Amino acid sequence: MSHVVPKNISQENEDFLPFTTACIDEETIESAVACLRSGWVATGPRVQQFEKDLSHYLECPHSVAVNSATSGLHLALVACGIGKGDEVITTPLTFVSTVNSIIHTGATPVLVDVEDNTYNIDVSKIEAAITPRTKAIMPVHFTGLSVDLDPLYDIAKKYNLRVIEDAAHAIGSSYKGRKIGSFGDIQVYSFHPCKNMTTAEGGAISVHDEETAKKMRVLRFHGIDKDAWDRYSKDGDQNLNVIAPGYKYNMSDLQASIGIPQLKKLDEMNVKRQKLVDRYQEAFKGWDEITPPQNVPYDHFNAFHIYAILVNPEAAGRTRDELITELKNYNIGCGLHYPAVHLFPYYQETYNFKRGDFPRAETISDRIMSLPLFPQMSDGQQNRVISALKQIFNKS
Numbered sequence: 001m002s003h004v005v006p007k008n009i010s011q012e013n014e015d016f017l018p019f020t021t022a023c024i025d026e027e028t029i030e031s032a033v034a035c036l037r038s039g040w041v042a043t044g045p046r047v048q049q050f051e052k053d054l055s056h057y058l059e060c061p062h063s064v065a066v067n068s069a070t071s072g073l074h075l076a077l078v079a080c081g082i083g084k085g086d087e088v089i090t091t092p093l094t095f096v097s098t099v100n101s102i103i104h105t106g107a108t109p110v111l112v113d114v115e116d117n118t119y120n121i122d123v124s125k126i127e128a129a130i131t132p133r134t135k136a137i138m139p140v141h142f143t144g145l146s147v148d149l150d151p152l153y154d155i156a157k158k159y160n161l162r163v164i165e166d167a168a169h170a171i172g173s174s175y176k177g178r179k180i181g182s183f184g185d186i187q188v189y190s191f192h193p194c195k196n197m198t199t200a201e202g203g204a205i206s207v208h209d210e211e212t213a214k215k216m217r218v219l220r221f222h223g224i225d226k227d228a229w230d231r232y233s234k235d236g237d238q239n240l241n242v243i244a245p246g247y248k249y250n251m252s253d254l255q256a257s258i259g260i261p262q263l264k265k266l267d268e269m270n271v272k273r274q275k276l277v278d279r280y281q282e283a284f285k286g287w288d289e290i291t292p293p294q295n296v297p298y299d300h301f302n303a304f305h306i307y308a309i310l311v312n313p314e315a316a317g318r319t320r321d322e323l324i325t326e327l328k329n330y331n332i333g334c335g336l337h338y339p340a341v342h343l344f345p346y347y348q349e350t351y352n353f354k355r356g357d358f359p360r361a362e363t364i365s366d367r368i369m370s371l372p373l374f375p376q377m378s379d380g381q382q383n384r385v386i387s388a389l390k391q392i393f394n395k396s
């Protein structure tokens with residue numbers, strides 16, 4: 001696969017190495033150009049094709065393409081009938097859009113602390129957070145590592161709750177030999193340019209029950225019972241009905257034209273990520289200064305959207321923020337995914353959250369950082385990261 005690598009990271013020298021960059025190959029470019037030349041770039045046949053391909057890839061009956069994971073999460077909640085007075089359980093260790101999507105429905109986000117080793121919601125603590133108002137659980141497969149889904153779905157079944165998996169990081173991940181999306185209730189993926197595959201911003205939902213899928217299709221496009229292609233194509237019918245006050249969450253054909261070839265290469269790209277992760281893991285074995293991704297007690301495949309380490313300030317002799325700044329001096333960019341949501345002022349002021357409420361998420365939030373990882377990253381580029389860390393920590 002030949003990739004387009006931005007000039008500033010094409011050399012293995014001292015040019016700035018970003019923590020990620022989209023992996024756009026010639027086939028992806030040609031597909032987007034063909035869509036542009038076709039004159040039809042709005043929602044249409046390419047979105048239909050992309051949804052079909054996604055359903056096939058995910059082994060899931062219904063896929064609904066949208067313009068971001070954020071809108072997908074909101075759409076899923078609304079389609080499940082969640083709104084004012086309801087509660088939705090999720091994790092504090094996520095991007096704010098997970099929690100915001102709950103707030104936008106009028107429901108209240110209820111946070112449950114994470115596990116020390118997976119950084120995912122601690123499933124053993126979920127039951128204690130359930131009240132008569134609880135309507136759904138929104139677990140996040142953080143960094144691409146699957147949440148322990150079997151016990152989570154047992155709880156959902158027991159209390160008759162919907163499960164909307166925030167799989168923004170997890171396309172291509174699996175849990176106990178089953179692909180995320182191939183089982184369960186609802187999963188939402190992000191195709192933001194820094195994710196494992198892209199549609200240049202965009203997202204999708206996999207959903208296992210037809211009724212909910214139908215609601216999502218209507219709600220994603222103004223509540224109209226037909227999309228633009230159904231109205232303007234030769235076989236289309238120009239008349240329309242509005243059956244709900246819907247949203248403008250549809251994916252365009254131009255986005256889908258990027259997604260179709262990207263999806264074909266997803267597994268190949270994820271294998272490349274895995275190889276790079278293995279090299280990092282080998283290099284950092286036995287280091288006290290940082291904690292690399294840890295062992296997980298259940299069978300899984302992590303698509304590794306992010307390679308997150310924790311900085312142990314005592315052993316490292318510096319904080320996470322200081323280490324990120326030092327690596328910048330080596331021309332290496334890092335990410336911060338993610339500060340715990342309940343530490344931001346809005347959520348503290350609105351929901352009375354405070355430091356101390358979720359101690360594990362806070363420790364991780366204070367220490368976490370993401371090292372560069374993208375499929376087309378060369379061994380030489382990765383060696384620069386490893387060498388810089390060795391120099392910083394005086395390792396041979």
Ligand SMILES: Cc1ncc(COP(=O)(O)O)c(C=O)c1O
Nearest residue numbers: 068069070095097168190191192
């Ligand atoms: C866990 C998580 N959920 C949701 C999102 C939202 O994705 P999008 O940018 O496609 O809306 C992100 C984005 O980074 C995320 O990390």
